[in-house]
């Protein structure tokens with residue numbers, strides 16, 4: 386008993402960057418007002434807060450939306466020379482901020498800076514009648530940043546500067562609960578450098594490695610390593626292109642995003658059949674896997690609780706590991722550039738990432754790349 390306690394306290398002492406989870410994800414987009422409508426109507430996020438000219442912000446507008454524990458922020462600038470507009474011009478719509486919820490933003494900033502992180506925003510206090518927050522940020526791959534958000538005593542709509550807002554039509558949830566993982570694509574040869582960054586600078590642990598043997602199809606390949614923070618709440622897979630006969634999907638991303646950046650965000654549901662049925666009805670486009678995928682499904686993954694006919698009709702993928710199984714499905718890119726997409730995931734015990742589906746999935750992505758003339 387005593388040794389268990391000592392071990393636990395030693396482990397906690399080693400976690401110099403304790404994280405409570407993902408605080409929010411901020412996108413810089415071309416038209417935040419219209420993106421906010423898309424995420425409300427199609428994805429079932431409720432509008433909860435807003436900042437813009439009406440709240441004294443003269444240079445940009447931000448819409449904050451929430452579903453379950455997932456909070457996203459959509460931001461557009463008003464002037465071509467504003468850094469938000471510059472980011473959108475270069476990268477298209479994409480993720481700028483992966484914000485992490487901490488109890489002490491200054492300590493998180495100082496711990497990571499002292500280990501080699503580059504500063505994006507020094508610790509800054511902000512106050513309004515609802516309390517106080519502290520925000521700091523460090524750079525990660527591409528132009529993406531990690532914000533540390535300390536909101537211990539804050540009970541406003543989102544952050545100081547934002548006012549409470551409500552959707553002006555009836556928004557129906559699709560059952561999304563929380564962020565499962567956020568994946569970054571980095572340049573050829575840069576994966577290990579970024580894994581080292583998460584290990585050394587942020588105290589994450591390497592969880593899994595996929596090499597090009599695991600992930601090669603006939604034409605193209607990628608390599609991937611998954612890092613996770615101390616309590617496992619935050620998981621960041623990092624991909625880099627591997628050489629194949631034709632262009633890797635990661636190279637296609639880098640060509641169009643113009644730098645490293647966030648490739649996909651996996652959002653969790655407890656009922657993937659209901660979630661995907663609703664998303665399809667609302668026009669969300671998903672990658673297609675051929676019917677043959679389902680021919681030997683039960684032999685491959687064993688018995689599952691869900692109705693296989695429904696899984697097949699919705700084109701949902703299934704994989705199993707030592708701890709259970711998972712169901713997953715990937716959208717097509719959600720903007721014109723073949724960059725960011727979403728994964729819908731339901732975990733029934735499995736803690737892995739669907740390795741058994743990589744081949745079918747990447748062949749599907751290659752069909753899309755070919756249609757775009759990018760294979």
Ligand code: FE2
Pocket residue numbers: 566568649651728738
């Ligand atoms: Fe994923």
